[in-house]
Every structure is written in structure tokens, then in C-alpha cells.
Amino acid sequence: MTAPRPKRIPRELVPKGESLCDYCSAKCCRYFALPIDTPENRQDLDFIRWYLLHDRASMFVEGDTWYLLVHTTCKHLQEDNRCGIYETRPQICRDYTTAECEYEDTWVYDQYFETPEQVQDYMDALYGHEYESLRSRKPAALPIA
Structure with missing residues (x-):
């Protein structure tokens, strides 16, 4: 049986010699974000709208970089929020440190899109x-009888 995890405490209160990971919910193992080309026109934004038609996807902009954010848990994350393949984990995981991790969860993005409608509003702004979607046009509403 796994020992219960310590209660989440502020980063600066983690006792010397203990790992911040012992107090964390492993947010870094519950998504991945891939930089994408900056959209330059309506069609590029329509592709982003298409991404957001898929479950567990969102987009964010940080500085001048756009990211596709996929909310999905690493298949090797264990119930205790530890890595099940720690000794053979990928290099990207080895390079990631707690120095600038998301433990506090206070990130604020320059722009954040969760729905295709938000991207459509952004495109319209x-x-x-003007409608230039890759999809067929929205049908006209039926008349009210």
C-alpha cells in the first residue's frame, strides 16, 4: 500500500531535503503543449478552430508563441503521482525541473482558447x-410557426 501524500504546501515551506514533487499533483504529467506556427490568416485560425472541436484540446499564446495544449495524462503516471518509468523516462522529462514548474498553478496566458466558438469570435474580431470556413456553412434557422 502506498503511503498518503503530504498535504500541498507553499513551495517555500517544503522542508529542506524533501522533493517538491512529494507535495504535487503532477500537473506536468497531465498535459502536453506543442508550439505551432503563428496563425497568419483566417484559414490558419480555422485550423485552430478545428483543433478545438476535439475533446481535451485547447490553445494558448505565451509571448509570440502559439501552443496546442492537449489535456491527457501520461500513461506511466502512477496513482501516487510518481513516474512509473522514472529510470528510463524520456529526455524531455529528465530536462524538466521543479525550479520553474507549475506547482503553484498561477499561470496566466496572453490568450487562451478552450472552444471553437472563442476562436470564431477572435477570427471575426x-x-x-466574412465566412471562409473549411466546413460547410451553418444552415439558416427554421422559421417559427
Whole structure:
């Protein structure tokens, strides 16, 4: 049986010699974010809208970089929030440190999109309401009888 994890405490109160990971919910193992090309036109934004039509995906902008954020848990994350393949984990995991990790969960993005409708609103704000979607047009509403 796994010992219960210590209660989450502020980073600066983690006792000397203990790992911040012992107090964490392993947020870094519950998503991945991939930088993408900065959208330059309505069609590029329509592709982003398409990404967000898929479950557990969102987009964010940090500085000048756009990211596709996929909310999915690493298949090797164990119930105690430890890595099940720690000794053979990928290099990206080895390079990641707690020095600038998301333990406090206070990140604020320059822009954040969770729904395709938010991207559509952004497109309309940038380019007007002209419709150039890759998808078929929204059907007209039925008349009210």
C-alpha cells in the first residue's frame, strides 16, 4: 500500500531535503503543449478552430508563441503521482525541473482558447464576419410557426 501524500504546501515551506514533487499533483504529467506556427490568416485560425472541436484540446499564446495544449495524462503516471518509468523516462522529462514548474498553478496566458466558438469570435474580431470556413456553412434557422 502506498503511503498518503503530504498535504500541498507553499513551495517555500517544503522542508529542506524533501522533493517538491512529494507535495504535487503532477500537473506536468497531465498535459502536453506543442508550439505551432503563428496563425497568419483566417484559414490558419480555422485550423485552430478545428483543433478545438476535439475533446481535451485547447490553445494558448505565451509571448509570440502559439501552443496546442492537449489535456491527457501520461500513461506511466502512477496513482501516487510518481513516474512509473522514472529510470528510463524520456529526455524531455529528465530536462524538466521543479525550479520553474507549475506547482503553484498561477499561470496566466496572453490568450487562451478552450472552444471553437472563442476562436470564431477572435477570427471575426480580426477579419470581420466574412465566412471562409473549411466546413460547410451553418444552415439558416427554421422559421417559427
